[in-house]
Amino acid sequence: MTNSIKSLLAVFALLFFGLSSAYAKDDAPVKVKDKGAMQGASQVSIVAFNVGFIFESVDQTKSTGGLMGAFGGTTKAQSTLDGVTPEMMQQITDAAYADFIAKLAANGVTVVPADFANLKGKHGPSEENIQLEKKSKGKAMFYSPTELPMQVFLTGDVAQRQSFGNFGDAGRAGQNTFAVQSAAKASGIPAIGAVYLIDFSDQKRPGAFSFGGSLKVNANLSVVPDYSSISVYGANGKQNEIVLNMPVSVDGEFIEVADGSSGSEKAVQSAANVAGGIAAAVGIGLPRFGKTRKFTFTANDENYQAGAIALAGATNDLVIGYLNQQR
Numbered sequence: 001m002t003n004s005i006k007s008l009l010a011v012f013a014l015l016f017f018g019l020s021s022a023y024a025k026d027d028a029p030v031k032v033k034d035k036g037a038m039q040g041a042s043q044v045s046i047v048a049f050n051v052g053f054i055f056e057s058v059d060q061t062k063s064t065g066g067l068m069g070a071f072g073g074t075t076k077a078q079s080t081l082d083g084v085t086p087e088m089m090q091q092i093t094d095a096a097y098a099d100f101i102a103k104l105a106a107n108g109v110t111v112v113p114a115d116f117a118n119l120k121g122k123h124g125p126s127e128e129n130i131q132l133e134k135k136s137k138g139k140a141m142f143y144s145p146t147e148l149p150m151q152v153f154l155t156g157d158v159a160q161r162q163s164f165g166n167f168g169d170a171g172r173a174g175q176n177t178f179a180v181q182s183a184a185k186a187s188g189i190p191a192i193g194a195v196y197l198i199d200f201s202d203q204k205r206p207g208a209f210s211f212g213g214s215l216k217v218n219a220n221l222s223v224v225p226d227y228s229s230i231s232v233y234g235a236n237g238k239q240n241e242i243v244l245n246m247p248v249s250v251d252g253e254f255i256e257v258a259d260g261s262s263g264s265e266k267a268v269q270s271a272a273n274v275a276g277g278i279a280a281a282v283g284i285g286l287p288r289f290g291k292t293r294k295f296t297f298t299a300n301d302e303n304y305q306a307g308a309i310a311l312a313g314a315t316n317d318l319v320i321g322y323l324n325q326q327r
Contacts, residue, residue, distance in 0.1 A: 029248075030322055033241040037234025038326040041190050044232075045114035047180050048152040048193035049100065050142045051093040051312065052128070054200060054224075055081045057138035076293070081200050081255075083299035086125070089143050092305060096196065096312035097145035103316050107324045112189060116149050118179040120172045124151035130197075132224070140197060152176055154193045156231055156241070177233075184233045191233045196315055197224040198308060199247075200255060200297050221307050222249035223315045230319045232326075242322050248315045254307045256298045 038044075059077045101111050125143045132138050144151035155170075155177040184191045199222050225244040232240040 027246075029244070029246050029318060031241075031243045031245045032322055032326075033239075034326045035234070035238040035240055036236065036326075037190055037232040037238040037240040038323060039234075039236075041235075041327055042108060043110050043112050043189050044104065045112055045184075045187075045189055045191045046097075046101075046148070046194070047114045047116070047119065047176075047191045048154055048157070048195075049093075049097050049145055049148065050151065050153065050157070050195050051089075051096055052130075052140040052142040052195070052197040052227075053081075053084060053089050053092075054130070054132075054138050054140045054198065055084065057132060057136060057199075059132075059136045077295060078293070079200075079295045079297060081297045081299065083301065084304060086141075088299075088301070088305050089125070089141060090146065092198075092308045092312065093143040094146050095309045096316065097147065099309075099313045100194070100316045100320070103320045104323075107320060109324075109327075114191060115183050115187070116152070118183070119150065119152050119176050121150035121152040121176070126151060126153075130227070132199075152193075154180065154231065156229070157193070157195050181233050181237065181239075184235050185237060188235045190235055193231045193233075194319075195227065195229055196312060197227040198222070198311065199224050200299075220249050220251045221254055221304070221311050222247040223311060228315065230323060232323070240323075240326055242319050244315070244318075248311065248318060250307055250311050250314070252303060252307055254300055254304045256300065258296045258298070 057077075057079050059079070104111055125141050127139065127141050130138050130140050142151070153173045153176065155173045157173065180191045180193070200220075223244060225247050227244075229241060229243040234240070
């Protein structure tokens with residue numbers, strides 16, 4: 001592990017371990033459903049650990065102001081991520097999973113092998129169409145750790161919370177969930193399923209690449225809230241859930257951003273900020289009229305991978321902190 005990753009992880013750990021008492025319920029970094037599934041547990045099995053990487057998104061917002069905006073013009077941003085190879089995504093996923101296990105162990109929880117005999121899955125990765133927001137859609141590639149024998153999706157994972165999504169097969173996910181619940185009761189060991197979705201742009205994030213109407217595009221790395229969660233299936237038949245309520249993000253020189261529609265604008269995200277949605281960034285001003293703008297985000301190989309690993313580690317810090325409270 002490089003010194004840069006260690007430094008980022010240390011900052012994230014300090015940042016998030018105290019968050020549970022610093023926020024009101026609606027503003028908390030996570031939404032927690034604690035039904036007692038982890039109570040008294042010193043062992044867990046992990047049946048699913050999926051890390052998704054958004055590589056294409058289309059964001060749309062109504063433009064207000066400006067000549068065309070006054071007549072209801074709409075601006076769209078079509079963004080694509082280049083330069084992130086399958087090998088990089090697999091390595092990031094494997095590092096996130098290893099870190100997750102290590103941090104559970106540091107909190108007195110041992111991971112024991114899960115029984116996959118009755119589970120249905122593929123070897124992955126899996127490409128999925130996702131609905132990010134009401135006016136934003138995208139595509140993501142989901143990877144499972146090399147250490148797990150197959151890629152498993154459970155009820156409650158991304159698509160099951162979005163009726164228009166296509167994250168795996170709902171019937172297979174339901175069968176898997178029933179099998180996991182049954183195995184947890186039979187073994188007396190709670191089972192965990194995890195989903196992290198990593199984005200390279202966030203239109204709601206303030207102060208970034210601004211163009212058209214109110215639409216924002218930037219090059220930060222973030223774990224997407226609502227889609228990213230931890231589910232625990234207890235030996236007692238109960239289920240706990242920890243869902244990110246706000247993005248976990250890190251900014252740095254990870255990605256070069258170019259206006260792919262004309263090739264005339266180019267900028268590099270340069271801030272070394274860490275926060276759940278606030279960063280300094282370079283702005284690109286574009287006209288306010290109804291038109292599609294294409295942006296190409298090209299990853300800086302080593303920086304992107306280091307940043308994504310640190311980001312996953314920070315998310316592990318956050319969710320495991322809450323998971324430990326449930327014991």
